[in-house]
Structures are given as structure tokens and as C-alpha cells.
Amino acid sequence: MNAQPITEVAESRPLPSDSASVSRAVTPALELCGLSKTFTLGGGLFKRGRTLGAVSNVSLRIPRGQVMGLVGESGCGKSTLAKMLLGLTTPSDGDVLVDGRPVRGADQKALARHIQPIFQDPYSSLNPRKRIAQIVGLPLRVHGIGTPREQAAHVAETLDVVGLPRRAAEQFPGQLSGGQRQRVAIARALVMRPDIVICDEPTSALDVSVQAQILNLLLDLKAEFGLTYLFISHDLAVVEHLVDRVAVMYLGRIVEEGTREQIFGSPRHPYTRALLDSALTPEPGLGVPDIGLGDATPDPSDPPAGCAFHPRCPKAQATCRQQRPRLEDIRGDNARVACHLA
Amino acid sequence: MSRLEVNNLLEVNNLRVDLPVEAGTLHAVRGIDFHVERGEMLCLVGESGCGKSMTSLALMGLLPRKARLTADRLRFDGIDLTTLPERRRSDLRGARMSMIFQEPMTALNPAYTLGNQLCEGLIRHRGVSRQEARERAIYLLERVGISAAKDRLNQYPHQLSGGLRQRVMIAMALMCEPDLIIADEPTTALDVTIQAQILRLLRELQQEFGTAVIFITHDLGVVARIADRVAVMYAGEVIESAPTPALYANPAHPYTRGLLSCIPAPGKTPPGSRLQAIPGVVPSLVGHVEGCAFRNRCPQAQPTCERTPPLMSLSGDHRARCHYADRPVPAPRPPETIS
DSSP states (O other), X not given: OOOSOOGGGGGGXXXXXXXXXXXXXXXXXXXXXXXXXXXXXXXXXXXXXXXXXXXXXXXXXXXXXXEEEEEOOTTSSHHHHHHHXXXXXXXXXXXEEETTEEEOTTOHHHHHHHEEEXXXXXXXXXXXXXXXXXXXXXXXXXXXXXXXXXXXXXXXHHHHHTTOOGGGGGSOGGGSOHHHHHHHHHHHHHTTOOSEEEEESTTTTSOHHHHHHHHXXXXXXXXXXXXXXXXXXXXXXXXXXXXXXXXXXETTEEEEEEEHIIIIISOOSHHHHHHHHHOOOSOTTSOOOOOOOOSOOOOTTSOOSSSTTGGGOTTOOHHHHHSOOOOBOSSSSSOEEOOTTO | OOHHHHTEEEEEEEEEEEEEETTEEEEEEEEEEEEEETTOEEEEEOOTTSSHHHHHHHHHTXXXXXXXXXXSEEEETTEETTTOOHHHHHHHBTTTEEEEOSOHHHHSOTTSOHHHHHHXXXXXXXXXXXXXXHHHHHHHHHHTTOSSHHHHTTSOGGGSOHHHHHHHHHHHHHTTOOSEEEEESTTTTSOHHHHHHHHHHHHHXXXXXXXXXXXXXXXXXXXXXXXXEEEXXXXXXXXXXXXXXXXXXXXOXXXXXXXXXXXXXXXXXOTTSOOOOOOSOOOOOBSOOOSOTTTTXXXXXXXXXXXXXXXXXXXXXXXXXXXXXXXXXXXXXXXXXXX
């Protein structure tokens, strides 16, 4: 892997904690530096395939104990990004820093000690033939932590923490409801006592009445264990409720990043604005807004020149078609936006 | 018959759908009543397993073969659907009532061109020429916002994005100018930006063509923005129905109130605060269900709730199936966490 920071990484600077006086307190729990992933499509023995930039030069820092929301449409690279953080996919370029120390892609086990996932669908992410105690205890066995007796005690304790009855330990996933299964998935993530949890659409497969239970649990656990979350979701109401900061992704790149108040209160990127407008809150009488986006859904293997959003942008100008805007902290308020018109 | 009822396109009384399963009989739909007026948008809302999709399949006559349907009344434009022979039923399907499914990729046939699939119904039901059918298909594709409509007719479903495929489904549903469209979660698989575009389009066309729509969804945000009236389903029953503004302003059933308070409301719910959750899980509908099906999760449940609650008529067109629907709302009890 090429660890050389390429020039574009400078996009993310300067940020306050980049200054010389870096103290332990401001070292982010998780930092991504120019993280990229390209896939090759088609091609053959002698023919070069096309490349698809699923994630392009993403730089993010998540302070300890905070929740970073990651939003964007399907295919924008959210899940590829999550997979790289979990060591399930090797980045094509860039670095992941946990606690300020770079973690190489090969060092999967070390990464897993710090970063654990909660996936979207608790129906497919749990092995139907294993008992809950085995599912939750697996990470401990893989990492060889403790004696079998200690492991069992630790599993029981973790089931308590996520609000599952002790008897669930001997049951199979098929005997549990969707909400309970998602609690099992959360228990499996927490049994390693990770610092960082990647929540990839953790409630979108659940019914609304159960969703609230799981969101409450995630908030409780964060407070209890000082967890840091990367919270990936397409449900903007949930994101607004849960996060401290938000990053908006479009076609593999971060187009805007800032605090919850900055993003939800005064979005600056036209794509962020369109996303917020299209979130339908339960307020009768407002109708469905015209968000003013065209139908030009982009092809990720052939991204538009200039700003990737320009074919759908209601305000696009000539510059937008030629030059890619840099993700910059224009106002010096620790919020970054990639738009010529912001 | 009163004047109001004459205007009803669809009338459903005591509709039941039973499915034989390994453990006995699953009562998927347990005696529901509702009606659809001409040209209105009725939203059926509820969580998974509440019977909303079974209801729509029952209306279309597309229930699984093993399912058993009974109803005191199931009338579409005066036609009794319970006794209608299958051959006559299929004359209605696609012509006077059509359906839009959640996943357009599985609803469209991958082996036929869009033109083929769009025109088939019109040629079959109206006996028009292929040329006329193609002209209508082009007109409707343009109406649903698809550019280069003529070329699209020769394309296959896989050549289109998810949003475009759902637009094609809408155009297909409109081909024969039906009186009723049943849309089962048509935007659930789509991104929010595309969802907003599709909903806007559906609402526009519905009002322009005067088509009645039964829109099935679990999303109370969507319901608020598009519905004329709402019917909330729980455990195979309609537990509350009302005009949209009334339902959101004065939800009368504890389940409806619970659903509405579950979703974080921007500007109202303080960020990071605990959300109101509905404790417990949906009851099993296998075997006989006695009393109010919600009572085990209900914050106000009383011994009375062991008896099946009546459908209480509140103001106007607002009804709720709860013994206490007409009482003032009690103070919320502290939020629950344990499921």
C-alpha cells in the first residue's frame, strides 16, 4: 500500500488539531487520511478494464466519544468506506489511524480489537445454526481472550448490557425478534470492548417501534463505554437525532462535513440541501417538496467532469463543469464544503 | 344507500384472510372495514406483518392459492368481488385496478422490452392496435418524466436505474386509465431524493387523472405528505382511520400515538434525548386472538382490554378500535428500554 500522502490530502487541512501543539486529548479516536478504493471493471488478460473510484480521497477525523454521521445515496461509497475501516477491503490508497497510530490493512486482528461493526440486517448477519452465546463469544475465541469460563461470564455480562434476557444465550437467532437480533449484533460488537463502532444502517431493517428501542440503546452504550460511532444511515431524522458531526458523501467523495447544527441548520452544498429537503417529516399539509434535482443519476464508473454533482445541480455554472471543487474549510469554522458556489 | 356511499369506489366490510401454516391457521387479516372514494389517496400504514400487503393482494385477487378469503362485503364500483369468476376478475385487473410493487426489478419481466410490457395490457383489455398502444406508452413515459421515451420502448428493464424503473411501473399502471391503483411500498427501495420525485409525480398524476390510490407504506412521514385519509393497521386489524390532518393532530389509538412519538421529530425532539419506544413485540396471529391485540404493549391497558374493543366513532370520519379512544390522553409514562 502506498502510504505517501498524495497532494490532495492537503484538502483537509488546516484543521485545528493539525497544529504543532497536538495533545493526547485532541488526538481523534479515528482518522482517515486520503482513503481511496478503486475497483477494476471488466477487462481481461490483455485488455485493461475501466476503473471505478468507489471511495476517492476521503479524509475525516472523529473525536473520541463522538458520533459522526455519514449520509448519501446508495452507491455513493458509504459501505465501501465502512468495509475499509473494518479491514474487510484493503484501501487502494491512504491510511486509517486509530488513536493517532496508522493501522495497515494486513493487520486485521489489531484493527478488529479497536473497531467493530453493527450491520443493517440482523436476519442475515447472524449465523442461524449457532446459539446466541456462541455468536457473541466468537470474537473472544478468535482473539484468544480469557479462559472459556471467563469468556462465558463476559458474554453473559454483555447480554445484560444490551438488555437481552440471560436465557437468550442458549437460543438460536431464529427464535428471536428483529429487535432482539439487532441487540445480539450489538452485543457481538461490544464483547471486544472496542473503542469505535461502525454502525452501517443499524435500524433500517427494523420496524419504527423497535427502531426507537435500538437507538436508545446505542445512546446508552455510548455514554456508558465512551464509544465513538461512525453512523451510516439514509434516515436523516435519525442522523440528526444521534450525531455530533455529519459527513455528506456523493459519488465517492465527501462534499460537505460539519457539526450537526451546521449541516442541518445551514447546509451549504446544494446536494446536502436537496437531501434535507427530500426528508419527509410527519407534518401533514406540507406536501412533497420539489427538490429541483434532475434525473441525471450519475454512473460511478464514468463520473462527470468537474464537480460530480453538476448534472443534477440547479445552480451549476461553467466552472462547475470544468473544475472539481476542493473540500475546504472556507470560513475557518471547522466545517468543510466542496462547492464553487458555497 | 346514502349519497356518500354512492361515491365509494371500493367498499370493504369484515374482510378476513386466513393462511394455513404449520402451526395452525395464520389470521393475516382479521375483519377489516374501509372504503375508498373516487379520486382519493388512502394510505394503509403499519409495521411488517400487520396484514397490509395481504389486504392489497386480496383486493387484486392475487392471494396465494392456499389463502382463504371471506368478507361481508367486497365491492368495487358496485361489482361484488367475492363471487366474481376468475375470468371476469382478470378483466378488471390491469384495466380498472392496477398495482405498483415495491421492487420494480422483480415486477418487470427482464426478458421483454419495456414497450412490450407497457402495451400488453392495453392491447389485451381494450383491443387497440399495437401502434395506438405504443403512442399511449410514449405519451405516458413522457408524462412520468422519462426522456427519449420512444427509444426507451426498445430497452430492457436492466438498462434503467431503480428510479426510472419505478417511473415505468407508474406509467404501466396508468396505461388503461384505471379507477384504482394499489401501490405497495413503491418508494421504499429508493433513495430519499428519488422517493421525493416519485411521490410528487404520483400525487400529480393521481389528481390529474382522478385515479383513486391505495398507498401502502410503513413510513409516517410519507403518509403525512401525500394521503387524503389514513388507515392504521396493527395485527391484522384497522385500529384507526381518519382524514390525514385529524390523525396527526389527535391520534386516538395508543398504538398510533406510540408510532408517532417513536420517530425523532426535528425541532421538537432534543437531539440525543431518549426516544419514546413501544415496548414488546407484535403478537402472533396464529390461532385465535382474543381481546385487544395491542394490550400487552399498551401503556394504558386495563382489564377491560381482554374484551375485543369496539370500533368507536369519534368526530366526523375518525374511528378507532380502542375501549378508551374517546377519553383524554394520559400523561406519557417513562420511556421503556427492555424489549
